[in-house]
Every structure is written in C-alpha cells, then in structure tokens.
Amino acid sequence: MTVTQAPIRIGLIGAGYIADWHADALAATPGVQVTAVCDPRESAAKALAAQHGATIFTDVDDLIASGMCDAAHILTPPNIHESIATQCLSGGLHVLVEKPVAESSAATRRIAEAAEQAGRFFAPGHNFLGLPSYTRMKAAMQAGDYGRIHTAEVTWALPLAPLRSGPFNLWLLRQPQNLILELGPHLVAFAHDLFGPIQITHAEATHPVMLPGDDPRPQGFRVLARAGHVNLLFRITMVETVDDRSVTLRGSSARARLDFAGDTLTVERENASDLIVNPLRRQLDLAAQRMGNGLRNAWTQSKSLNTQNPYGLSFRGMDAAVYGAMAQGKQDPRFSAASAVAVMDTIDAIIDALPAQAKQVAAPAVKTRAPKPTAMVIGGTGFIGRALTRRLVAQGHDVRVVSRGRSGPFPDLPDNVETVPVDLYDLDALTASMQGIQQVYNLARSLESTWSDALIHDVGVATRIGVAAEKASVTRLVYTGTIASYDMSDPGVTITEDTPFPADMTDRNMYARSKAECERQLLKLHTERGLPLVIARPGIVVGPGGPLQHWGIGRWHGAGAVRIWGHGRNTLPFVLNDDVADGLIAMGSAEGVEGQSFNLIGDPMMSARDYFDAIHAELGARIRVSTGNLNAFYASDAVKYLLKKHALRRKGVVRPSLADWKSRAHFSPFDNARPKSVLGWQPEPDRARFIDRAITQANLFGF
Numbered sequence: 001m002t003v004t005q006a007p008i009r010i011g012l013i014g015a016g017y018i019a020d021w022h023a024d025a026l027a028a029t030p031g032v033q034v035t036a037v038c039d040p041r042e043s044a045a046k047a048l049a050a051q052h053g054a055t056i057f058t059d060v061d062d063l064i065a066s067g068m069c070d071a072a073h074i075l076t077p078p079n080i081h082e083s084i085a086t087q088c089l090s091g092g093l094h095v096l097v098e099k100p101v102a103e104s105s106a107a108t109r110r111i112a113e114a115a116e117q118a119g120r121f122f123a124p125g126h127n128f129l130g131l132p133s134y135t136r137m138k139a140a141m142q143a144g145d146y147g148r149i150h151t152a153e154v155t156w157a158l159p160l161a162p163l164r165s166g167p168f169n170l171w172l173l174r175q176p177q178n179l180i181l182e183l184g185p186h187l188v189a190f191a192h193d194l195f196g197p198i199q200i201t202h203a204e205a206t207h208p209v210m211l212p213g214d215d216p217r218p219q220g221f222r223v224l225a226r227a228g229h230v231n232l233l234f235r236i237t238m239v240e241t242v243d244d245r246s247v248t249l250r251g252s253s254a255r256a257r258l259d260f261a262g263d264t265l266t267v268e269r270e271n272a273s274d275l276i277v278n279p280l281r282r283q284l285d286l287a288a289q290r291m292g293n294g295l296r297n298a299w300t301q302s303k304s305l306n307t308q309n310p311y312g313l314s315f316r317g318m319d320a321a322v323y324g325a326m327a328q329g330k331q332d333p334r335f336s337a338a339s340a341v342a343v344m345d346t347i348d349a350i351i352d353a354l355p356a357q358a359k360q361v362a363a364p365a366v367k368t369r370a371p372k373p374t375a376m377v378i379g380g381t382g383f384i385g386r387a388l389t390r391r392l393v394a395q396g397h398d399v400r401v402v403s404r405g406r407s408g409p410f411p412d413l414p415d416n417v418e419t420v421p422v423d424l425y426d427l428d429a430l431t432a433s434m435q436g437i438q439q440v441y442n443l444a445r446s447l448e449s450t451w452s453d454a455l456i457h458d459v460g461v462a463t464r465i466g467v468a469a470e471k472a473s474v475t476r477l478v479y480t481g482t483i484a485s486y487d488m489s490d491p492g493v494t495i496t497e498d499t500p501f502p503a504d505m506t507d508r509n510m511y512a513r514s515k516a517e518c519e520r521q522l523l524k525l526h527t528e529r530g531l532p533l534v535i536a537r538p539g540i541v542v543g544p545g546g547p548l549q550h551w552g553i554g555r556w557h558g559a560g561a562v563r564i565w566g567h568g569r570n571t572l573p574f575v576l577n578d579d580v581a582d583g584l585i586a587m588g589s590a591e592g593v594e595g596q597s598f599n600l601i602g603d604p605m606m607s608a609r610d611y612f613d614a615i616h617a618e619l620g621a622r623i624r625v626s627t628g629n630l631n632a633f634y635a636s637d638a639v640k641y642l643l644k645k646h647a648l649r650r651k652g653v654v655r656p657s658l659a660d661w662k663s664r665a666h667f668s669p670f671d672n673a674r675p676k677s678v679l680g681w682q683p684e685p686d687r688a689r690f691i692d693r694a695i696t697q698a699n700l701f702g703f
Contacts, residue, residue, distance in 0.1 A: 005031065005327065007031055007032055007033040008031060008032045008033070008070050008071060008323055008326065008327065009032075009033055009035040009036075009068060009069050009070045009071070010026055010032055010033065010034050010035065010036075010069060010070070010071050010072070010073060011034075011035060011036035011037070011038060011057075011063050011068070011069035011071070011072045011073070011093070012034060012036070012037045012038065012048065012054075012072070012073050012075060013038045013039075013060060013063070013072050013073065013074050013075060013076060013084060013088070014038075014039060014073075014074065014075030014076040014077075014098075015037055015038075015039035015041070015044040015045045015047070015048045015075075016039075016044070016075065016076075018075050018098060019037070019048055019073075019075045020048065021311065021312060021315050022073050022075060022098075022315060022319075023037075023048060023051065023052055024312060024315075025312060025315035025316045025318070025319050026073075026319055027052060028316055029316065029319040029320055029323060030320075031323055031324070031327055032319065032323050034052040034053075034054050035054055035055065035068045035069055036049075036054050036055045036056075036057055036063050036066070036068050036069050037049040037052075037054045037055075037056060037057070038056075038057040038058065038059070038060055038062075038063045039058065040058050040059075041058075041423075042056065042058050042425075043425055043456070043457065045057065045058065047453065047457075055068060060084055060087055060088070061087075061091075064087070064088060064091035064092070064093065065091075069093055070093065070094065071093055071094035071095065071096065071121075071326075072088045072093045072094070072095050072096075073095075073096045073097075073098070073125075074088070074095055074096070074097040074098060075098050077171045078098075078100050078101075078102065078103055078171060078178075078181065078182075079103060079171055081097050081098075081100075081101055081102050081103075081107075081111075082102045082103075082107040082108075082110060082111055085097050085101075085102075085111045085114070085122070086110065086111060086114040089111070089114045089115050089117075089118045089120050089122065090114060090118055092118065092120070093120065094120045094121040094122070094123075094326065095111075095115070095120070095121075095122050095123070096123040096124075096125055096322060096335075097111065097122070097123070097124060097125060097340075098125040099124060099125045099126055099127075099182075099185040099186070099189075100181040100182060100184075100185050100344070100347070101124045101125070101185075101340050101344065102344065103181060104344065104348060105341060105344040105345045105347070105348045108340050108341050108344040109341055111337070111340075112337035112338075112340065112341055115337055116337075121322075121326055121331055121337075122337045122340065123322050123331070123332075123335040123336065123337075123340075124185070124189075124335060124337075124339060124340035124343065125318070126185060126186070126189035126318070126334065126335065126339070126343070127314040127315050127317075127318045128186055128189070128190070128260045128314050129189055129190070129193055129314075129317075129318065129334045129335070130313075130314050130315065130316065130317025130318035130319070130320070130321055130334075131258075131260055131263055131310065131313060131314045131317055132263065132313065132317065133258055133259075133260070133263045133264060133265040134190070134247070134258055134260060134265075135317070136265055137247070137249070137256055137258050137265050138193070138194060140256070140267075141194065141249060141251075141256070144253075145253070145254065145267075146249055146251035146252075146253055146254040146255075146256050146267070147251035147252030147253030147254060148251060148252045148253075149195075149230050149249050149250065149251045150229070150230065150231065150250060150251065150252070151230065151231045151232075151233070151249075151250040152191060152194065152195070152227075152230055152231070152232050152233070152247065152248065152249050152250070153232075153233045153235070153246075153247070153248040153250075154187040154190050154191055154232070154233070154234050154235070154246075154247050154248075155187075155234075155235045155236075155237075155244050155245065155246050155247075155248075156183050156186060156187055156235070156236045156237070156245050157235065157236075157237040157241050157242070157243065157244040157245065158237075158238065158241070158243050158244075158245060158261075159238060159239065159240045159241060159548075159549075159559055159702070160179075160219070160238035161547055161549075163209050163211075163217055163219055163238055163702065164209060164545070164547075164699055164702050165383060165545050165546055165547050166381060166382065166383065166386065166409055166545065167381045167382065167409070168211055168212055168381065168408070168409035169381055169403060169404075169407045169408050169409065169419075173211060173217060174407075175359075175361060176205070176216075176217055176218060176354075176358060176359050176360070176361065177351045177354075177359055179217065179218065179221075179236075179238070180221060180236075180347060180350055180351055180354075181347060181351075183236050183238075184221075184234070184236070184346075184347045184350060185343055185344075185347060186245075187234045187236070188234070188343045188346045188347060188350075189334075189339070189343050190247050190260075191225070191227060191232055191234075191346075192227075192339065192342050192343055192346065193334055193339070194227075194249075195227035195228060195230050195232075196227055196228065197227065197342065198225050198226070198227045198232065198346045198349075199225060199226045199227070199349075200223060200224075200225045200346065200349040200350055200352075200353050201224045201225055201226060201353075202223065202224040202353065203221065203222070203223045203224075203350050203351075203353035203354045204221070204222050204223075204354070204355065204358070205218035205220065205221055205354055205355065205358035206218060206219070206220035206221070206222065207219040207220045207237075207239055207702065207703045209699070209702055211409070212386070212409040212410060212411065212412065213362055213364075213365065213409075213410075213411035213412035214362055214412070215361055215362035215411065216360070216362070218358055219237070219238045219239050219702050219703070220235075220236060220237045220238060220239065221234070221235070221236040221350075221354075222234070222235055222236075223235075223350050223353070225346075234350075238702070239701055239702035239703045240548050240549075240559035240700065240701040240702055241559060242558055242559065242560055243261060243558050245259065245260050245261040246258060246259050246260065246261075247260060253269065253270070254267050254268060254269040254270075255267070255268045256268075260310070260314075261310060261311075262293075262297070262310055263297060263310035263313060263314075264290075264293035264294075264297065265289075265293070266286060266289045266290060266293065267289065268282065268285075268286060269282075269285070270282075271285075297310075300313075318335065321334065321335060322335050362411070364411055364414070365411060365412050365413070365414050366414070367414035367415060368415055369415050370418075371398040371399070371400070371414075371415060371416055371417060371418045372398050373397075373398040373399050373400035373417075373418060373436070373437065374397055374398060374436070374437060374438045374439070375392050375397045375398070375399050375400070375437065375438065375439045375440075375441070375588070376399070376400045376401075376402065376433070376434060376437045376439070376440045376441065377389050377392070377399055377400070377401050377402070377441045377443065378402040378424075378440065378441065378442045378443060378444045378465060379402075379441075379442065379443030379444040379445070379480075380399070380401030380402065380403065380408065380419075380441075380443070381401065381403050381408050381409055381419075382443060383541065383545055383546055383547075383577065384443055384480070384538065384541060384577060384580055384581065384584075385401070385441075385443045386409050386410075386545060387543070387545070387577045387578055387580070387581040388441060388443070388580075388581040388584050388585070389401055389410065389417060390410075390413075390581075391578070391581040391582065391585060392585060393413055393416045393417065395585065397416075398415075398416050398417070398418075399416065399417050399418075400417075400418050400420060400433070400437065401417060401418070401419045401420070402420060402421075402422045402424075402433065403419050403420070403421060404421055406419055406420065406421055407419060420433060424444065424461045424464065424465065425460075425461070425464070427464055427467060427468055427471075430464060430465060430468035431468040431471045431472050433468075434468055434469060434472035434474055435472055437472065437474055438474060438475045438476065439474065439475065439476045439477075439478065439588035439589070440465070440469050440474050440476070440477045440478070441478045441480070441584055441588065442462065442465050442477065442478065442479045442480060443480045444461060444462070444465070445458065445480075445511075445515070446458040446461065446514075447510075447511060448510055448514065449510065450510075450651065450653075450654075451510065451513070451514075451654065454510055454513070454514040454517075455514075455517075458514045458515075458518060459514060459517045459518050459521060462479065462518040462521065462522060463518070463521045463522065463525070465477070466479075466521070466522045466525045466531055466533070467525070469531065469532075470525065470529060470530075470531050474532070475532060476532050476534065476587075476588050476589070476594075477522075477531060477532060477533050477534070478533075478534050478535075478536060478584055478587050478588050479518065479519070479522055479533060479534070479535050479536070480535075480536050480537075480538065480584070481515045481516070481518065481519050481535050481536065481537045481597070482511070482512065482515045482537055482538070483495075483537045483538070483539055483573060483599060483601070483666075483670070484509070484511060484512040484515065484663070484664075485501050485505075485508075485512045485513075485515050485516040485519070485537075486499060486501060486663065486668070487501075487502050487659055487663055487668075488662070488663040488665075488666050488667055488668040489658075489659040489660075489662035489663050489665075489667055489668070490667060490668055491570065491667045491668060491669070493668045494668065494669050494670070494671050495599070495668050495669070495670050495671070496599070496670075496671045496673075496674065497596070497597050497598060497599055497674050501516045502659075505517070506654075507654070507655070507656060507657040507659075507660060508656060508657070508660045509654075509656045509660055510654060512660070512663075513654075519535055519597075522535070523535075523595070526594065526595050527595070532594050533594060533595060534587045534588075534590075534593050534594060534595075534596060534597070534598070535596070535597035535598070536580075536583060536584055536587055536597070536598055536600055537597060537598070537599045537600065538575060538580045538583075538600045538601075539572075539573030539574060539575040539599070539600065539601040539602065539670070540552040540553065540572055540573055540574050540575065540666070541575055541576075541577050541580055542574055542575070542576065542577065542694040542695075542698065543576045543577035543578060543693050543694055543698055544577070544693065544697050544698050544699065545577065545698070546577060546694075546698055546700075547700075548700040548701060549562075553565070553572070553608050553611065554568075554608065554625075554628060555628065559623075559701070560623060560624055561623065561624040561625075561626070562612070562623060562624070562625055562626070563626045563627070563628040564608040564609070564625060564626070564627065564628050564665075565608075565628050565630065565661075565664040565665040565666075566627070566628060566630055566662070566664075566665030566667065567627055567665075568607055568608035568609045568625070568627060568628075568665075569607050569608075569609060570607055570665065570666065570667055570669075571604045571605070571606065571607055571669065572606065572607060572608055572611070572666050573601040573602070573666055573670050574602050574605050574606065574611070574690075574694065575600055575601055575602035575683060576602060576683065576684050576690065576693050576694060578693070579600070579602060579681075579682075579683040579684060580600050582681065582682075583598065583600040583675055583679065583681045583683075584600075586675075586679040586680065586681055587679060590678065590679050593678060593679075596678075598674060598675040598678070598679065598681075599670055599672060599674070599675070600672075600675060600681070600683075601670040601672045601683075602672070602683040602684060602690070603672070603683055603684070603685050604669070605687055605690050606687075608625075609625065611695075612625050614691050614695055615695055615700070618691065618695050618696045619695065619696070619700065619701065621701065628665075630658070630661045630662050630664070630665060631658070633661050634656075634657075634658045634661045637655060637656060637661070638655060641653060641654075641655035
C-alpha cells in the first residue's frame with residue numbers, strides 16, 4: 001500500500017519581481033504547493049495568486065491565522081525580513097527568507113533563535129547553490145579532481161542601472177553597505193559552502209557615483225579573505241561591463257570556472273603531451289567542454305520552451321533541496337540557519353573592513369519650512385519625472401511627488417518637494433492628495449504582458465487619476481503617452497499630432513496599445529465631462545540619468561553589444577530629458593490647449609549608428625552594433641507566439657504585426673512644429689551641445 005504524503009503548503013509574502021521566480025520554481029517542485037500570496041497591495045497579490053490558484057491576503061497575521069500554509073517565503077524588502085520571519089516562525093510556519101536574510105548577523109541570529117524556539121526550519125534564499133553546474137563543481141573539488149585548491153575568485157560583474165538612473169528610493173541605495181548586503185551573500189555563500197569559515201583581511205570600495213543630493217555610492221568592491229589555506233578574492237562591479245558572474249577555483253591539478261549566470265562549468269587541466277601538442281590538446285579540450293555546455297543548455301531551453309533558464313534552475317534546485325529534506329524532517333546544510341548566520345557574519349566583517357568614507361552618506365539638507373505644493377508629479381522618481389520635478393522647483397514651484405514610499409530622489413530639496421505614498425487604485429486617496437494642486441503631471445506607466453492586466457494596471461489607473469483630477473478641480477492634467485502608439489513603419493509618412501493612431505490596435509505591442517487606450521479614455525473624460533487634459537508624447541529620451549542600454553534604440557545583449565531596430569541609418573526622434581521637462585511645464589500652463597496633444601521630439605540630430613559612433617568618439621567605447629532584420633524579428637516572434645499559446649497554453653498572448661516591429665525602428669520622420677509654435681518650446685538645436693548632454697555628461701558607463 002502506497003501512502004501519499006500531503007504537499008507542503010507555501011505562502012509567498014511579498015508579490016514583487018522576485019516572487020514570480022519563487023512561484024514558478026515552487027510550481028515545478030514535487031511535494032509542494034503555493035496556496036497563498038500576501039502583499040499589502042491587493043492588486044499585486046491578486047495578479048500573482050491568479051497564476052497559481054492561490055488565496056490572497058493583505059496581512060501576514062491573517063495568512064498565519066488561516067491555517068492554509070505550512071511554510072512561507074519572505075520576499076519583502078530586507079529591512080522588514082526579521083520582523084516578518086519571526087512573526088511567521090512564532091505562528092508555526094517554516095520560513096525561507098530571500099537574501100539578504102536580514103540587515104546584520106545579529107538580526108539573522110535572532111531569526112535562527114526564533115526558529116529553534118518554535119521548532120521550525122529557517123532557510124536562507126541562497127539560490128545559486130542549487131545550480132546543477134555548481135553541484136558538479138563542488139563534488140569534483142571534494143573528490144580531489146582539481147587537486148589542492150590554493151585560490152578562489154568569486155566575481156559579480158553586472159551593471160546596476162539604479163545607481164546611475166534610479167529609481168533612487170530603493171532600499172538598495174539607502175546606505176552604501178546595502179549594496180554589499182544585497183550582492184555579497186551570493187558570493188560569500190559559495191565560498192562558505194566550499195571552504196567553511198572565512199576571515200576577511202582587506203576590503204575596499206571603488207568607482208563612486210553621486211546620487212541626487214551629492215550622496216556618494218560605490219559601484220565596486222574588492223575584498224581579500226582566507227578560508228583555511230585558501231586565499232579568496234571577492235569582486236563586485238556594478239558599472240556598465242561585460243557580465244561575469246563566476247566562481248574560479250585554482251588548484252594544483254586544474255583550474256575550474258563556474259559561470260553561475262549561464263550554468264556552465266569548464267575545467268582547464270594539464271596533459272602529458274609534448275610541448276607542441278600540449279597547448280593544442282588543452283584548447284581542444286576547452287572547446288569540447290564549451291560546446292558540451294552550450295548544447296546541454298540549448299537542449300534544456302528547447303525542451304522546456306525557455307522555462308528553465310539558469311536563474312530559474314537555481315531556484316528549482318534550492319527548492320528541491322529545501323523541501324526534499326524538510327519532507328524527511330531534515331535540513332540541507334547549504335540552506336540551514338547555521339549557514340545563514342555564517343554568511344551574514346562574513347558580510348558584517350566585510351562592511352566593518354571597508355574604509356569609513358566608503359560607508360558615509362551625505363548629511364540631509366536642513367528643512368526650514370513645509371512645502372506648499374501647487375504641482376503634483378505622479379511618477380516623479382523616474383527618469384523624466386526627476387527632471388520635471390527639479391525643473392518645476394527651479395521655476396519657483398513646490399511639488400508633491402507621488403511614490404510608493406515616503407522617500408525620493410530629492411534629499412537636497414526638503415523645502416520644495418514632498419514625497420507622499422498614495423494608492424493609485426484608491427480614488428478617494430487620489431482625490432484627497434490633489435487638494436490644492438493646480439497641475440497634475442501623470443508620468444506613471446505599467447508594463448503588462450496581457451491586455452486584461454493592462455486594462456487594470458495601466459488604463460484603469462490612468463482613468464482613475466483623470467477622475468480624481470476632475471473631482472479635485474485641478475486646472476490642468478498633463479498625461480504622458482508615447483510616440484510608440486503611432487504606426488512609424490513608412491518612411492514616406494511624416495508624423496504630426498494630426499496623424500491618427502491605427503484604427504485597430506489589437507496587433508500592436510502591449511505598451512503601445514495600452515498607452516493609446518489610456519489616451520482614448522482620458523479624451524473621453526475631456527469631451528464628456530470637461531477634464532482639462534493635455535497629452536504629451538515624448539520621443540526617445542536621452543540625457544543625464546538615462547540608461548546606456550536604451551531599448552528604444554535596439555535590443556541589448558549586455559553593455560557591449562546591441563542589435564538595432566532595422567538598418568539604423570534613418571534619423572531617430574531623440575529628445576533631451578531637460579527639453580521634455582520644459583515641454584511638460586509649458587503644457588501645464590499654456591492657455592487654450594485643453595484636449596490637444598504634443599509630440600515632444602527634438603530637432604533631427606542623428607541615426608542609431610550616428611549615436612553609437614558619437615559614444616565611441618566622446619567616450620572611447622566601441623559598442624558592437626548589429627543590424628536587426630525586422631522581418632526576422634517578426635518571424636521569430638510568430639514562432640514564440642505559437643509556442644506560448646499552444647504549447648505553454650498562456651492566456652492573453654499577443655502577436656505584434658510586421659508594422660509594429662517596423663515601427664520600433666522609427667522609420668517615419670516627425671514634424672515638431674506644433675509644440676514650438678503653440679507652446680514656445682525650444683528643444684536643443686545644436687548637435688554638439690546635444691551630444692554633450694546626451695552622451696558626454698550622461699555618465700552612461702558609470703565611470
């Protein structure tokens with residue numbers, strides 16, 4: 001007689017980006033079931049719960065009291081990990097806590113003590129230890145295949161865009177040490193699992209960048225350490241660089257390199273051939289290994305229809321280890337409370353070893369009065385929103401910035417800017433937040449993958465903001481749409497504000513379609529109820545604070561290679577960020593423009609190829625530029641569409657048309673006469689000054 005064990009029921013606490021990875025991995029893990037999703041934002045919890053047939057909660061106490069879960073994954077910001085983890089443990093739940101498990105080793109110990117007192121398991125979310133290639137590396141090292149290890153190098157070299165382009169109100173950027181807390185556990189977990197206790201001997205920070213308010217943050221760390229007889233080097237690099245996330249073991253018999261971002265392992269060994277054949281055999285051996293890694297990964301991706309990428313596999317490996325052991329009343333040492341404490345002890349030691357100046361934050365500006373805002377910016381922490389807010393202050397306005405939190409990228413403007421958290425799904429809260437406001441600038445956007453989600457999270461939010469603006473009697477609502485809603489596939493058609501969007505938007509990409517529907521609903525409010533609406537459609541926005549890897553220009557493959565949309569010789573609708581801000585302000589105050597739209601496109605300056613040539617000339621960096629065949633993109637997209645719809649059975653999948661793909665190349669030129677004549681708008685006309693702002697001063701690479 002076979003006894004079937006009941007599945008371990010899992011609740012996800014926190015429904016942000018990382019929760020999708022946890023949920024998908026758990027769905028593929030035998031013996032477990034996602035039964036609940038908890039997030040104070042009900043809309044976020046609902047979206048994730050719907051995918052897994054889970055129950056929605058907005059309060060952790062309610063989730064615990066429901067009795068629906070045996071364990072919880074804590075996926076919230078790290079500063080509240082400890083309180084939620086101890087709350088769940090005392091409520092009888094096992095916990096897996098996403099890294100960093102806490103903000104200090106002392107807090108980690110308190111979680112471990114709470115787990116011991118409750119008789120429950122506490123596992124750290126060191127997911128990369130679950131990678132198949134890492135398991136092979138560790139087993140080979142322990143078997144002596146690499147000889148005696150004398151040095152190990154663990155590297156995390158991956159651009160971290162928020163350091164240069166925001167959003168700046170993330171927990172990650174609040175303190176310099178948060179960068180170590182966020183990324184360090186990945187590196188230290190490898191070293192601790194391989195070699196045991198670690199002693200830090202030196203730590204330094206490099207490549208500082210200034211956050212708003214002249215608040216420095218390092219973009220790199222270099223740490224020297226020892227574990228027994230093994231010398232360790234930890235390197236973290238967050239500037240624009242080639243992706244290198246690796247563990248390299250140097251032994252007496254071999255050098256092994258694990259690419260944990262790509263789930264590949266290569267081992268370089270000596271051979272006994274003579275001096276001529278020896279190097280040939282070595283390179284052929286490495287080539288064979290790399291070919292094997294490539295074929296293995298290609299096969300894994302193909303048979304899983306791209307659902308088992310290396311990052312996803314790491315979560316699957318972690319979950320299989322954690323819950324496979326838990327089902328037997330045991331705990332995998334890699335994912336134990338002892339491991340969590342040891343890793344955080346090392347992280348604390350790294351932070352302690354850093355020079356004092358590397359851990360300093362700028363003193364906050366002294367507040368002398370309470371702001372009296374007459375302008376509101378929704379989406380004020382984003383690229384355009386930051387420039388707009390600062391431009392408004394420079395022109396004498398106080399500004400209310402709507403954000404998810406109470407902090408924002410304006411620490412140097414406490415007298416002029418207040419940042420307030422407002423639920424964009426709460427009409428009454430929105431209306432109340434607009435009291436006394438004259439101009440509302442809505443720059444919010446939501447990138448959704450299905451039309452039903454777009455109607456809720458983008459169109460619904462934009463319409464609700466419009467209704468709130470009407471109820472609060474604001475004098476002007478400026479909504480930021482996008483030129484992506486136009487059909488820009490025909491070089492013979494010049495686009496003006498009188499150019500209509502396609503009558504049928506169902507075959508357009510979700511962003512273009514959703515933004516067009518937002519405009520339609522808001523214009524309906526203007527026509528039927530007198531909403532004082534003006535619509536802005538910025539072009540390809542560049543300038544200080546903007547990203548190097550701008551997807552309006554092409555499809556990026558790291559910082560060093562881009563596949564541009566189309567041939568790249570047509571002039572693109574570039575516009576400087578500061579110029580967009582000036583245009584938005586003019587739209588907020590100009591008389592007689594209600595119901596009108598304005599394409600904020602700079603004067604014709606350069607093509608995509610010109611842009612990358614200018615980067616090379618100004619910054620000395622040659623980016624590898626490849627032509628993007630739009631017909632090939634369209635055909636490839638058709639195959640993906642069929643697989644998603646029929647093989648993976650995903651609902652709401654859309655296949656963009658060929659015209660949509662061609663529109664990404666911005667083949668159609670723009671006429672920017674209307675904002676110039678009606679608003680008095682003056683975008684930068686000089687090519688040299690444009691390049692200086694868009695490239696030279698933009699800190700595109702972070703150094």
